[in-house]
Amino acid sequence: MADLHHLAETGLTTTDISLLEGLCSTRAIRRYRDDPVPEPVLRDILFAATRGPSGSNRQPFRFVVLTDSDRAQAAKDLIAQGARKLWAFKRKNDQYDEGSGAAADSPKARMANVMQTYVDNFANVPVLVLPCLVRYREPTPMEGASLYPAVQNLLLAARALGYGGVITGFHGSVDEELKELLGIPQEVFIGCTVTLGKPQGGHGPVRRRPMHELVYGDRWGEAADWAIDPPGTRYTKAGPPPAKQSAP
Numbered sequence: 003m004a005d006l007h008h009l010a011e012t013g014l015t016t017t018d019i020s021l022l023e024g025l026c027s028t029r030a031i032r033r034y035r036d037d038p039v040p041e042p043v044l045r046d047i048l049f050a051a052t053r054g055p056s057g058s059n060r061q062p063f064r065f066v067v068l069t070d071s072d073r074a075q076a077a078k079d080l081i082a083q084g085a086r087k088l089w090a091f092k093r094k095n096d097q098y099d100e101g102s103g104a105a106a107d108s109p110k111a112r113m114a115n116v117m118q119t120y121v122d123n124f125a126n127v128p129v130l131v132l133p134c135l136v137r138y139r140e141p142t143p144m145e146g147a148s149l150y151p152a153v154q155n156l157l158l159a160a161r162a163l164g165y166g167g168v169i170t171g172f173h174g175s176v177d178e179e180l181k182e183l184l185g186i187p188q189e190v191f192i193g194c195t196v197t198l199g200k201p202q203g204g205h206g207p208v209r210r211r212p213m214h215e216l217v218y219g220d221r222w223g224e225a226a227d228w229a230i231d232p233p234g235t236r237y238t239k240a241g242p243p244p245a246k247q248s249a250p
């Protein structure tokens with residue numbers, strides 16, 4: 003059993019994975035079974051989310067959790083519109099259907115399919131969470147650090163309990179209407195949307211660039227000697243666009 007003693011005391015049930023194993027296999031889950039997420043599970047996931055850190059422990063995070071009420075459905079419908087609009091733009095702009103994407107079984111085409119299915123079914127996701135930040139001062143570049151760790155806690159807890167989710171920015175183009183619909187005050191920042199549900203598939207290892215590209219020692223750009231991935235690590239070709247060359 004995972005060492006989650008303090009959580010067990012609150013009646014949580016967990017899958018039998020360690021914290022490290024869980025965080026190395028918490029991937030974006032965009033395909034869900036139709037099953038609703040039971041309220042005790044939501045409670046446990048949101049409990050973990052609210053354990054997130056924040057500056058001076060002010061806890062400016064708030065979570066609007068939308069399941070199956072009429073208002074929740076209206077919010078899902080609204081964000082679904084934003085999702086379809088954003089994905090249609092990205093699909094074209096990032097040329098998902100060109101180059102290697104023209105071959106139906108290429109990773110690019112498979113990703114495009116997953117995304118298309120996700121946005122087409124967005125209004126039916128079992129749970130939609132809006133992690134929000136109550137601003138208590140002028141926006142600063144670091145303010146998200148008092149919200150997003152809580153969001154990652156939420157995703158990790160979902161993983162631990164056999165559920166999955168993904169962060170999206172799909173609310174962006176409907177932010178105003180959403181605030182109106184849900185009574186979210188103007189000064190509150192909706193940080194992202196998170197959809198949640200029982201995954202249709204399984205959880206796999208997170209894939210990133212090799213560690214030596216991402217972890218530096220004493221000098222920018224120079225890999226730390228010890229920055230070596232564990233054997234069997236899977237990689238992705240995704241990553242930042244190459245640095246722009248300065249004009250000669």
Ligand SMILES: Cc1cc2nc3c(=O)[nH]c(=O)nc-3n(C[C@H](O)[C@H](O)[C@H](O)COP(=O)(O)O)c2cc1C
Nearest residue numbers: 028029030031032117120168169170171172208209
């Ligand atoms: C800031 C941020 C914004 C994201 N926005 C979207 C989004 O709008 N739509 C979406 O489907 N996934 C979105 N994602 C999920 C990422 O695409 C995903 O985490 C990334 O491709 C890595 O995949 P993995 O989480 O499975 O390792 C976002 C993730 C982050 C952290």
